[in-house]
Amino acid sequence: MTRVSRFGLFAALCAFSAGATADTDPITFRVDAGNSGKPISPDLMGVFFEDLNHAGDGGLYAELIQNRSFEFRATEQPTWNNLSFWTLTPLGGAKGNMQVEQAWPLHPNNPNYATLEVMEPAGAGVKMSNTGFQGISVQAGEKYQLAFFARQLYFGKRWVPQPGVGTLPLVVRLESPAGEVLAETKFDIADREWQRLTATFTASRSEPQARLVLLATAPGGIALDEVSLFPQKTFRGRPNGLRADLAQTIADLKPRFIRFPGGCLVHGNGLGNMYRWQDTVGPIEQRRQQANLWGYHQTGGLGYFEFFQFAEDIGAKPVPVVPAGVCCQNSDHQGGTGQRGLPLETMESYIQEVLDLIEYANGPATSKWGAVRAAAGHPQPFNLKYLGVGNEDHITFLFKKRFEMIYEAVKARHPEITVIGTVGPFHSGDDFDQGWKIANELSIPMVDEHYYVSPQWFWDNLKRYDTYDRSKSTVYLGEYAAHDENRRTTLRAALAEAAHLTSLERNADVVVMASYAPLLGREGMTNWNPNLIYFNGNGGVFPTVSYEVQKLFGHHAGDRYLPSTLSADSQRLAVSSVRDSASGDIVLKLVNGGDEAKALRIQLDGANRLPGKADLIVLSGKPDDVNDYGAGRLLKPKTTTIGISSSFAYAAPANSLSIVRIKKRK
Numbered sequence: 001m002t003r004v005s006r007f008g009l010f011a012a013l014c015a016f017s018a019g020a021t022a023d024t025d026p027i028t029f030r031v032d033a034g035n036s037g038k039p040i041s042p043d044l045m046g047v048f049f050e051d052l053n054h055a056g057d058g059g060l061y062a063e064l065i066q067n068r069s070f071e072f073r074a075t076e077q078p079t080w081n082n083l084s085f086w087t088l089t090p091l092g093g094a095k096g097n098m099q100v101e102q103a104w105p106l107h108p109n110n111p112n113y114a115t116l117e118v119m120e121p122a123g124a125g126v127k128m129s130n131t132g133f134q135g136i137s138v139q140a141g142e143k144y145q146l147a148f149f150a151r152q153l154y155f156g157k158r159w160v161p162q163p164g165v166g167t168l169p170l171v172v173r174l175e176s177p178a179g180e181v182l183a184e185t186k187f188d189i190a191d192r193e194w195q196r197l198t199a200t201f202t203a204s205r206s207e208p209q210a211r212l213v214l215l216a217t218a219p220g221g222i223a224l225d226e227v228s229l230f231p232q233k234t235f236r237g238r239p240n241g242l243r244a245d246l247a248q249t250i251a252d253l254k255p256r257f258i259r260f261p262g263g264c265l266v267h268g269n270g271l272g273n274m275y276r277w278q279d280t281v282g283p284i285e286q287r288r289q290q291a292n293l294w295g296y297h298q299t300g301g302l303g304y305f306e307f308f309q310f311a312e313d314i315g316a317k318p319v320p321v322v323p324a325g326v327c328c329q330n331s332d333h334q335g336g337t338g339q340r341g342l343p344l345e346t347m348e349s350y351i352q353e354v355l356d357l358i359e360y361a362n363g364p365a366t367s368k369w370g371a372v373r374a375a376a377g378h379p380q381p382f383n384l385k386y387l388g389v390g391n392e393d394h395i396t397f398l399f400k401k402r403f404e405m406i407y408e409a410v411k412a413r414h415p416e417i418t419v420i421g422t423v424g425p426f427h428s429g430d431d432f433d434q435g436w437k438i439a440n441e442l443s444i445p446m447v448d449e450h451y452y453v454s455p456q457w458f459w460d461n462l463k464r465y466d467t468y469d470r471s472k473s474t475v476y477l478g479e480y481a482a483h484d485e486n487r488r489t490t491l492r493a494a495l496a497e498a499a500h501l502t503s504l505e506r507n508a509d510v511v512v513m514a515s516y517a518p519l520l521g522r523e524g525m526t527n528w529n530p531n532l533i534y535f536n537g538n539g540g541v542f543p544t545v546s547y548e549v550q551k552l553f554g555h556h557a558g559d560r561y562l563p564s565t566l567s568a569d570s571q572r573l574a575v576s577s578v579r580d581s582a583s584g585d586i587v588l589k590l591v592n593g594g595d596e597a598k599a600l601r602i603q604l605d606g607a608n609r610l611p612g613k614a615d616l617i618v619l620s621g622k623p624d625d626v627n628d629y630g631a632g633r634l635l636k637p638k639t640t641t642i643g644i645s646s647s648f649a650y651a652a653p654a655n656s657l658s659i660v661r662i663k664k665r666k
């Protein structure tokens, strides 16, 4: 049997096993496996986090109470007020009320608090209840951490605190919608000063629609603020922590970095809405809250400390992005201000704020901001290396002036930090060109490119970075996703992203970081589609097919790109070949975006001591397939073994990503 005919037989068998017929003329995928290759950035695969779609509040941030500190307002949503998501119910003929006051707040950054008053007749008391984000989901036997601040009001003269009225009972419960008690505890509110009270609840049964109830039974008034309920099992057990299931799903991607806090959220809707990192550290009741640019309320509970901590917990580098001293050009604040810049006379203090962030992350615990970090429980530095300045800003003189001031200050004071500039919202166009012009003029080390485009665009632009000038700024592809028809999360889109990722691996000397965007979307509360991972409030986590692609690339990354060629240009075929020096493994990736299997001859030149077989991981299906959790139809990669040699046949199934992992022979 000649080599060719043996290959023909093998290809036919592979095609058969893939359930498709391969083209008869194989394309040779030749890999220079003996070559040391060129470096691939160790930070290539990362994640982009932004609190849109309730990704943060009502999502990754594990807080179960919505409007815990009575700061929701009609400027955020016209139907909202300070008592939104809270309901007052008098029981058994009781008379009472629930109001909002500001006279004696917990902290100036948290000006509103609720008052719960029982008048005569006291009946069975009055209760205020919160149903969280679409109901509070509790699990039988699981523990929940309750915490709130309370103090007495003096009934009838509550603006004059007076001693000697005794204690006021307050029952706190988890209840089912029908009023069944699932957990309960009782406090005596004795003080005229704010006191933090805590308890641990164990849910007696599972209930997806529970509510938290605060029941006052004796005549008198109680002031309440920062009413909080967390599952005890947060990710890594962190207090004020993250939803364990979602955080783990992100960690499972093996992201090398996490970018936060956005996105457009960073530069904000109007100057007053810019995301200021200092507002989001320190005790949660002292953090300044604000309207989320995406139309809901941002508690700041998931703030800079929590982001840094999460990054560290999952072994990812933190990549914070600060505003470049301008707000979003699409700001509709106060009737449409568009892009505005911080007054130049305030830039010095703004720049100091940016420098303080670096001190917060990296300074010794004895420094001013290092001490704030240490007080939060992290005396060791967070090892910040990257800092994004600006996000998709319209590149104007206003922007340039402020960006340059920030950039030069950071460069001078912290040459160890890699500043990432911004080149607008699209893959080309005016902002892109002007952004790159500034990058070239100022020699910015790295720029942040963004594009949300059709699957076809990705296939058409696989050579985009092959010709990038390596002497200029490197690229952080900070936001990208293939947007298929109706923005569905199809295999077609995921394969286009996979194809693009092979081109990023090939060019990972210039594209040093990349993150799919956005990361998270809460079902029924999305501002944007598609997202990488969907979830609900009831323990449901629904990774998309694109997630599977990101995970495969994250798990099968390499640090050297091996020179390789395809013998013929083929429609919708993309390949890459990398070596992972730590294990010595060679990893081949083949993306076939066509509707027919593709016959390939894989030629491993210069490889010595090849094992006789390799792991073969295949993700395949129909182009329109999505991960349909309702129907239980999910596309998941399947792992088998394939026989290999220095020249072997492989038929890449139709619409597939195949990964051939050739383990180093021991």
Ligand code: AHR
Binding pocket: 050, 262, 263, 264, 265, 391, 392, 425, 479, 517, 518, 528
């Ligand atoms: O990822 C969603 C949004 O898309 C980001 O906030 C913004 O940067 C981009 O336009």
